Amino acid sequence: MRKNTKRKAVTILTTDPAVFPILKVKLTQESEKYQIHAHFFADRERIREVLKNLRRIEILEDNNQQFVWVLREEEKELVRDILSFHEASVITTNKMSLETDFMNSLNYYPYVALPLQSMLLMQVNQTYKRDYSMPLDLTSYHQLNATEKAIIFHLYKGKTTTQIAESVCISYHTVNNNIALIKKKFNVKTKVDIIKHIIKTNQETQLRQKEAKINAKTI
Numbered sequence: 001m002r003k004n005t006k007r008k009a010v011t012i013l014t015t016d017p018a019v020f021p022i023l024k025v026k027l028t029q030e031s032e033k034y035q036i037h038a039h040f041f042a043d044r045e046r047i048r049e050v051l052k053n054l055r056r057i058e059i060l061e062d063n064n065q066q067f068v069w070v071l072r073e074e075e076k077e078l079v080r081d082i083l084s085f086h087e088a089s090v091i092t093t094n095k096m097s098l099e100t101d102f103m104n105s106l107n108y109y110p111y112v113a114l115p116l117q118s119m120l121l122m123q124v125n126q127t128y129k130r131d132y133s134m135p136l137d138l139t140s141y142h143q144l145n146a147t148e149k150a151i152i153f154h155l156y157k158g159k160t161t162t163q164i165a166e167s168v169c170i171s172y173h174t175v176n177n178n179i180a181l182i183k184k185k186f187n188v189k190t191k192v193d194i195i196k197h198i199i200k201t202n203q204e205t206q207l208r209q210k211e212a213k214i215n216a217k218t219i
Contacts, residue, residue: 007035014070016093044075051085068105079116087189108176120192143185151178
């Protein structure tokens with residue numbers, strides 16, 4: 001009796017046709033688990049149009065559909081626009097890391113490649129004016145276990161997944177699995193969203209503590 005397993009649909013979107021020959025072996029290997037489609041468009045101006053079309057037909061609500069964007073160097077700034085439109089993995093055309101990033105984009109969906117994460121974190125720092133001297137208080141996060149809190153602490157400090165694995169003495173895959181659990185607990189989609197959530201909550205906590213001290217002095 002044949003096992004009836006529905007393959008996840010994966011759509012690769014890029015302006016660079018050169019990525020497909022590089023990924024050919026990986027695409028063949030993953031074809032049993034994923035129904036893979038490729039969407040090539042001629043220039044970056046089409047990206048926002050594609051995003052709007054995807055949203056309009058409501059395909060983004062399909063849990064069995066995954067999107068992997070592969071951006072050129074000069075398109076990196078579009079990652080924020082892409083993630084604001086829908087949940088997706090976003091990687092770069094860097095030949096040195098393309099195959100690894102592609103597998104991560106499937107296995108840890110939604111996944112954002114390290115250079116893009118760094119860029120997004122810089123934008124978060126500028127927006128929230130993160131003060132690294134400000135203590136990170138996670139005691140109120142009772143839904144988090146000790147490992148998850150340790151991972152968040154290192155994410156907050158800007159460490160990569162590999163650096164976190166070394167610091168916490170766990171495997172790279174365990175770090176990613178825990179990050180996936182943290183995303184669910186915070187109801188966010190990316191590691192950058194985790195940092196945003198923590199920064200905002202931490203700043204609000206610090207503000208409440210300052211207000212409490214001021215009120216205590218006036219009594």
